[in-house]
Amino acid sequence: MKLSVRGEYALRALLVLGLSYDREVVRIQTISDQQNIPKRFLEQILTDLKTLGVVESRRGASGGYRLARPPEFVTLAAVIRHIEGPLAPVSCVSERFYEKCSCPDESKCAIRSVMKEVRDAIVKILENVSLAQLCERVKLLQGEHANPLDYII
Amino acid sequence: MKLSVRGEYALRALLVLGLSYDREVVRIQTISDQQNIPKRFLEQILTDLKTLGVVESRRGASGGYRLARPPEFVTLAAVIRHIEGPLAPVSCVSERFYEKCSCPDESKCAIRSVMKEVRDAIVKILENVSLAQLCERVKLLQGEHANPLDYII
């Protein structure tokens, strides 16, 4: 039932970019230093988030990454699904990553019915928290600052 | 965010034992056949559930396994925690398996605050579903039968 380190890094990186939205691009190195994420590993993760269409990059000197769309339109559910796969605890109750399970009759499986409740609870939360809301939480938890890069995530 | 196969087998096996509660012990072989779980693997899992105190065994001919206490007092949360570890998506929000995470200040971490909500939602469901309730669901989903071993789990 765990989020991988990769997934956590992805969220942390996106939060940095979210707090810098409307500003210049942010370098991998900056995010890496600030969040204590191995640079080459973060590189992979950001490339991956690019294929999801949630970030875009500029190359060369003064290059870097930024959000490809407003943080309001990026849900945690979408990010975690892209990085980790299904949100559901068993894939036989997943909507987007459904896989048949080994039990004799899914429609009559009691375990499945509980797991469906768990899935729904998880999805309900993660679908309804956007990157923008996550940024709001940072500000609430830490009070307002001048520079978004001051935020401790 | 996934339940392992091991965890799923544990629940399936316990459900079989739950449906046979108050009757004779059930052999590993029977559970293995009925649930299509590799026998030697199931063996390990049942031994593990014994250390949790949720099942007990009798050896020798006409030996087997049964629940060590009434199914009302076995929650899915306890079983899954024992087999899988933390229910929380990140261990920095786990009550029983807490581990410090790599972010600079946990108390001000926005991601953590969302994950705490997810944890609470999962725990709320799994703490409140007992094996007895799971058995009830089986009967509801399948209608009443004479022999508990007829149930398709």
Place this chain on the structure above:
DNA sequence: CTAATTCTCTACTAAGTAAATAGAGATAAT
């Protein structure tokens, strides 16, 4: 009391995944 049955204990293994690490290449700014 012996044979059959069933659980028990310890160890091993094969495949897959997670978390990096590495090197050479492409692009853009100065």
Place this chain on the structure above:
DNA sequence: ATTATCTCTATTTACTTAGTAGAGAATTAG
């Protein structure tokens, strides 16, 4: 041109998962 930055492809190391194996100990039926 040089430097800074992203990009692409591969490799590595450690760990975890799922399963297998064999010999041993307890219990019951005959």
